[in-house]
Amino acid sequence: MSNQQKSVDAGHLFFEAERQKSFITGSEAVAEAIKRANVDMAIAYPITPQSESMHLIGDLYARGYLKDYYRAENEFAVMASIHGAALGGGRVFTATSGPGTLRAMEMFPVWAGSRQPIVCAFMCRGVALPPSIQPENIEMSFLLDTGMLMFHAENAQDYFDMILKGYAIAEQPDVHLPVGVFADGFFVTHTREIVMLPPEELKLQEYDPKACPVPVFDMESPPARITRDPLLNKSNFISYAANASWHQEILAAAERARKHIKHYLGGLIETENKDAEILIVASGTAVSQSREAIKALREEGIDAGLVKVKSIRPFPEAEIREVTKDASLILVPEFNAGGWLAREVKASIDNNSRVVAGPRVFGGMTMPKDLIVSELKSALQSRSHVNASPQMSK
Amino acid sequence: MSNKILTPVKEFEELLPQEYKDLVNNGPHNGKGGVKKLGTFKEVTEAHPHCAGCGVALGIRLSLAALPAPEDTLVVGTPGCSFFALSQSAINYSNTAFGNQNAVASGLKRMLKLRYPDKHKDVVVMVGDGGVADIGLDYTLHSWFRGENITTVMLDNEVYGNTGGQESGMSLKGKVLNMAPKGKEFNKIPVFEIAKTSGCAYAAKITIANPVKLGKVIEKAVLIAREVGPTYVQLYTPCPTNLKFAPEKTIQAAKDAEKTYYSFEEFITKEAEEYLSKEAKKQETKQ
Ligand SMILES: Cc1ncc(C[n+]2csc(CCOP(=O)(O)OP(=O)(O)O)c2C)c(N)n1
Ligand code: SF4
Numbered sequence: 001m002s003n004q005q006k007s008v009d010a011g012h013l014f015f016e017a018e019r020q021k022s023f024i025t026g027s028e029a030v031a032e033a034i035k036r037a038n039v040d041m042a043i044a045y046p047i048t049p050q051s052e053s054m055h056l057i058g059d060l061y062a063r064g065y066l067k068d069y070y071r072a073e074n075e076f077a078v079m080a081s082i083h084g085a086a087l088g089g090g091r092v093f094t095a096t097s098g099p100g101t102l103r104a105m106e107m108f109p110v111w112a113g114s115r116q117p118i119v120c121a122f123m124c125r126g127v128a129l130p131p132s133i134q135p136e137n138i139e140m141s142f143l144l145d146t147g148m149l150m151f152h153a154e155n156a157q158d159y160f161d162m163i164l165k166g167y168a169i170a171e172q173p174d175v176h177l178p179v180g181v182f183a184d185g186f187f188v189t190h191t192r193e194i195v196m197l198p199p200e201e202l203k204l205q206e207y208d209p210k211a212c213p214v215p216v217f218d219m220e221s222p223p224a225r226i227t228r229d230p231l232l233n234k235s236n237f238i239s240y241a242a243n244a245s246w247h248q249e250i251l252a253a254a255e256r257a258r259k260h261i262k263h264y265l266g267g268l269i270e271t272e273n274k275d276a277e278i279l280i281v282a283s284g285t286a287v288s289q290s291r292e293a294i295k296a297l298r299e300e301g302i303d304a305g306l307v308k309v310k311s312i313r314p315f316p317e318a319e320i321r322e323v324t325k326d327a328s329l330i331l332v333p334e335f336n337a338g339g340w341l342a343r344e345v346k347a348s349i350d351n352n353s354r355v356v357a358g359p360r361v362f363g364g365m366t367m368p369k370d371l372i373v374s375e376l377k378s379a380l381q382s383r384s385h386v387n388a389s390p391q392m393s394k
Numbered sequence: 395m396s397n398k399i400l401t402p403v404k405e406f407e408e409l410l411p412q413e414y415k416d417l418v419n420n421g422p423h424n425g426k427g428g429v430k431k432l433g434t435f436k437e438v439t440e441a442h443p444h445c446a447g448c449g450v451a452l453g454i455r456l457s458l459a460a461l462p463a464p465e466d467t468l469v470v471g472t473p474g475c476s477f478f479a480l481s482q483s484a485i486n487y488s489n490t491a492f493g494n495q496n497a498v499a500s501g502l503k504r505m506l507k508l509r510y511p512d513k514h515k516d517v518v519v520m521v522g523d524g525g526v527a528d529i530g531l532d533y534t535l536h537s538w539f540r541g542e543n544i545t546t547v548m549l550d551n552e553v554y555g556n557t558g559g560q561e562s563g564m565s566l567k568g569k570v571l572n573m574a575p576k577g578k579e580f581n582k583i584p585v586f587e588i589a590k591t592s593g594c595a596y597a598a599k600i601t602i603a604n605p606v607k608l609g610k611v612i613e614k615a616v617l618i619a620r621e622v623g624p625t626y627v628q629l630y631t632p633c634p635t636n637l638k639f640a641p642e643k644t645i646q647a648a649k650d651a652e653k654t655y656y657s658f659e660e661f662i663t664k665e666a667e668e669y670l671s672k673e674a675k676k677q678e679t680k681q
Contacts (some may be wrong), residue, residue, distance in 0.1 A: 040508055043501065067508050072497065073536040080494035080533070081501035084470070087488055088505030106491045114490070209509075218506060218515060219466050219486050227481040228488040234443075 005065075007038065010168040013204060014161075014264065016204040019196035020101045026188035029156040029195050030095065030121055031056035033163035034065070037119075038203040040090035042066040044066030045078045047100040048133045050123045051126040054095055075100040079107035079120075086116040087228060089216035092166065095121035097185055101139045102127060112147025112250055114229045115214045117170035117207075118178040120148075121138040121163055124284075124335075125185040126363060134364020135185045137284060140312065141340035146252045148178040149257055150312040151265070152283040157195045158310070159183050165264040167204060173211045175257045177250070182312075184285040184335050223309045254314050261311050268316035269309055271323055276305035278376065279327045281320065281345050283309040284366060291371035304376070309341065317348040329379060333372050337362040413440075417484055423465040429609030432459050442479040447641025449631035449648065450549045453602050454479040454520065457547055457558075457629070460609035461485075462616050467516040468506070470499040472530065474522035475555040475633075493529030495519045496537035499544045507543075510669035514620045516545070523550040523564035534585075538593040538624045545619040546626045547612070548585065559636035571636070586628045586659065595623035596664040599659040601630035603648035607658065616675060619668045628658045655665045 008017070013036065024032065029054040034042070042061065044054035061069035072078045078094055085092045094105060101122060111118050124139050126132030143150060151166065153159040161180065166179040178291070183189060209216040215226050261268055272294070280290040287308045294304045307323055309316060324330055324345075332342040332355060342357030359375040361367045402410055402418060410418075416436035424430070426435060438458050442450035461467050464485055471480050471489040480487045490498055499517045506515040526534050526548040534546060554560040554572060559575035562584040570577045589597040596618045598611045608629065615625035617660060632647040634640065639647055652658070662670075 024405055041501070041505060043667040068504050072500075073532060076494065077497040077536065080497035083490060083494075084498035084501030084503075086501075087498070088502045089509055090505045092501075092505075107494070110490045116407050215486075217468055217486050217502065218509065219468060221486075226486045228486065229490055264616065348440070 001211070005201055007205045008202050010204055011077060013145065013198055013202050014165055014168070017198040019198050021194050022197050023192055024156065024157040024195055025052075025190060025192050026159050026183055027053040027056060027190070029160040030163060032195070032197055032200075033160045034093055035060055036198065036203050037093070037164055037167055037202055038091060038206050039066050039093045040207070042093045043070060043072050043078045043081050043085070044094065045072055045075050045096070045100065047075070047188045049125060050095045050097040050100070050121075053121065053123070053189065057093065058329050061367055075104040076107065077362055079104040079111070080151075082118055082120075083107060083114065083116060086111070087114070087209075087217040088314075089202045089212070091207035092118055093120070095123060097123045097246045098125035098127045098136075102142065107143065107147055108143060108146040108178070110141045112224065113246070115176045115179055115212070115253070117167070117176050119163060119166040119170055120178065120180050121159070122180055122182045123185040123189050124182055134365055135187050136332075136336055136362045137182065137184055138336040138338055138363065139363065140182055140207070141336065141338050143180060143311065144340065147253060147254070148180045149175075150180045150182060150356050151189060151310055152312050153181060153183040154284060154287040154308065156191075156193050159188055159378065160195055160197065162205070162265065162310075168264055169257055169260045169301065169305055171207060171211070172257070172260050173213050175253050175260060176185055176213050177253050177257065182284065187285040233262075258314055261314070265310055267319070268311035268314070269307055269319045269323070271305065271307050273303070273305035274307065274323050275326070277327055278304040278329045278331070279307055279324055280304060280333065280372065280376075281307040281309060281324070281341070282333050283312060283341055284335060287336055289367045289369055290333060290372060292369035293346055293376070296369055296373050302376075312344070315344055315348065320345060320348050321350070324349055326353070328354060329383065331372070331376050331379065332357055333365065333367060333375070334360045336360065353379070360391050395421055413646070421464075421484070422459060422461075425462075426463065427459055427461065429460050431455055438464050438484045439479050440482040442482050444475060444478050444592065444633045445641070447634045448474050448475070449567045449633060449644050450522070450547060450551055450555065451604055452604040452644070453549050453629045453631035456602065456605050456608050456642070457520065457612050458483060458485065460612035461516070461518070461637050462613050463514065463516060466514060466615070467518055468502060468521045470495050471504065472521045475551075476520055476522055476549050477556075480520060489651045492532060493525055495521050495530055496542070496546060500537050500540065500542045500569040503542060504546050516616050516620065517543070517604045518616060519544060520549065521547075521561075522555065523548055523552060524554045524562040527563040527585050531583070534613060535588065535592055538589065538626070541593055541623050543619050543621070544624055545615045546624070547615075548626070548628045549631045550628055551637070552582075552633050553633055553636045555633045558665050586626070589626040590661045593624055594626045594661070595619075596625040597627070597661040599619050599628045599656065601648040601652045601656050603645050603652055604658065614670060618662075618669060622666045622669050630676070
């Protein structure tokens with residue numbers, strides 16, 4: 001029970017407390033993170049594949065781990081109410097998927113603009129039309145410029161860590177921005193794997209509203225004019241400048257988050273065999289598929305390395321530029337039709353004709369490792385007349 | 395908020411702007427306000443950029459003066475003309491997306507209850523008719539169904555003022571307005587009637603032509619929302635600019651409406667009545 005939980009320093013909870021193996025689903029990993037996050041309040045609305053995780057968080061509320069929880073009338077209401085709760089100076093959580101994300105869309109820039117350290121889990125799925133409840137992460141492309149920080153989990157372990165650590169990053173006084181933690185629905189939420197968990201008797205220290213860089217909305221400050229999130233719509237230069245500089249500050253806050261992401265998540269990217277001339281750059285479950293593809297390629301004597309992108313916002317431009325500087329081919333497999341990650345990678349590096357934007361699967365299709373392998377081989381073939389030496393390992 | 399927070403540090407007292415000092419020393423905080431006393435204290439609203447004769451601005455001014463505890467009140471708004479005066483008040487005001495006000499207020503009120511279990515933090519929604527009855531109707535109704543402890547004040551100017559005079563669900567049937575080029579085709583949405591059956595413990599329909607009564611209505615609504623349940627005030631605040639009458643005719647327009655279709659109506663549950671008389675007794679024994 002929550003009242004038997006001990007609040008501990010974030011560093012202790014994340015890095016020192018001894019972890020134990022548990023064999024759980026991604027949805028259960030979300031609940032395990034919230035169990036230890038000392039969340040005041042959660043608000044829910046069902047949508048596949050998110051529903052199970054928010055059921056589990058309802059159970060946590062019934063068992064005393066959260067102080068308030070309810071089902072709101074729709075996703076826009078959830079995101080608005082979560083915003084209201086965060087305005088009131090507490091720690092909050094919610095989660096959604098695909099169409100729910102889009103229905104609530106207007107509220108995400110509001111969270112960021114209002115400097116709310118909300119952590120929201122997105123269990124990505126297809127949108128419409130035709131309707132699909134299957135895995136696909138196209139919704140992430142819509143959120144890229146909402147001002148929120150975005151982390152993409154490869155598996156349940158990532159999901160657990162990114163959600164729990166997301167609070168520590170979101171609540172840094174120099175950041176104080178919402179964090180969206182994304183996972184490819186079903187592949188992560190509905191499969192079971194081993195996740196290393198710190199003891200459930202430990203939880204984060206409670207949220208300190210006094211460390212908020214903007215005044216908490218509780219009339220505990222002097223009777224000044226405190227309009228949170230005003231419409232700066234007067235037609236004059238000062239009003240425009242105020243609005244523009246506020247936007248710049250949101251972007252600057254996301255930049256300041258980089259050092260905290262490095263500290264808590266161990267970096268914005270992770271690499272394997274990074275000196276290979278062929279690199280696969282991926283995020284989410286495409287990373288796991290890429291690992292398998294790289295194994296298969298190596299068996300055939302083709303050497304390839306992996307760049308796992310964990311932080312989508314802020315985007316690790318410098319890291320990707322550095323790690324890909326000697327690569328001759330960069331493959332970006334994705335679980336969506338739009339190819340937003342490939343666009344981001346292309347925009348970050350020089351000589352971006354090196355980037356092969358694919359393979360892409362969507363509509364719930366899986367991404368067999370063979371698809372990555374064949375895409376890579378055909379790219380090598382079509383380029384072999386340009387670049388005479390194929391990428392054979394020595 | 396405590397008196398202590400209101401009191402400036404001695405050494406800085408002289409440096410503070412006169413209007414701040416006026417607010418601290420003569421403001422309506424801690425029971426010193428009330429519509430009847432207007433003009434004797436420094437108001438929590440400042441001069442505002444509403445059009446001359448704006449009924450919305452007057453409605454806001456009277457409502458803020460009547461708050462039982464402005465020092466512990468949070469106002470949630472939405473885009474619309476109401477923003478102009480509300481953001482110039484010395485009460486924490488939040489304005490986010492259009493129509494989400496009652497959802498924001500639900501989360502806010504719940505969090506404030508968690509953070510201040512021994513104190514009343516009054517959450518008051520103050521928004522236009524378009525905000526309540528059209529884009530935000532879903533959220534308004536659901537906050538009532540759920541029994542959220544918030545007060546909703548609709549500043550009903552029967553038109554979308556801020557975007558330049560479009561028809562709203564609260565516009566009068568037949569009225570020719572922008573986006574209703576042949577006249578509005580349906581009646582005013584019966585939000586007051588819906589409030590009575592949707593979980594509100596108190597609801598009132600009133601115009602700005604009746605300041606003292608309005609003050610009492612706002613006070614009751616805020617007090618009842620503290621412990622009994624959601625409350626709703628539908629306040630007629632005519633808009634000279636878009637309803638196209640002379641700015642000095644605003645009160646007259648409200649009086650005319652009162653005589654015809656906007657007569658004073660009040661709904662109160664038994665529980666709310668009992669709560670008010672219990673509170674009144676408490677006040678008497680205190681004095
Ligand atoms: C989603 C969305 N749609 C439309 C608007 C544009 N908008 C801003 S204020 C407003 C009308 C407000 O009318 P009302 O609520 O009646 O308030 P009033 O201005 O009359 O006081 C509209 C349509 C918006 N801000 N957001
Ligand atoms: S447009 Fe109407 S409601 Fe808006 S400020 Fe002017 S008079 Fe008031």
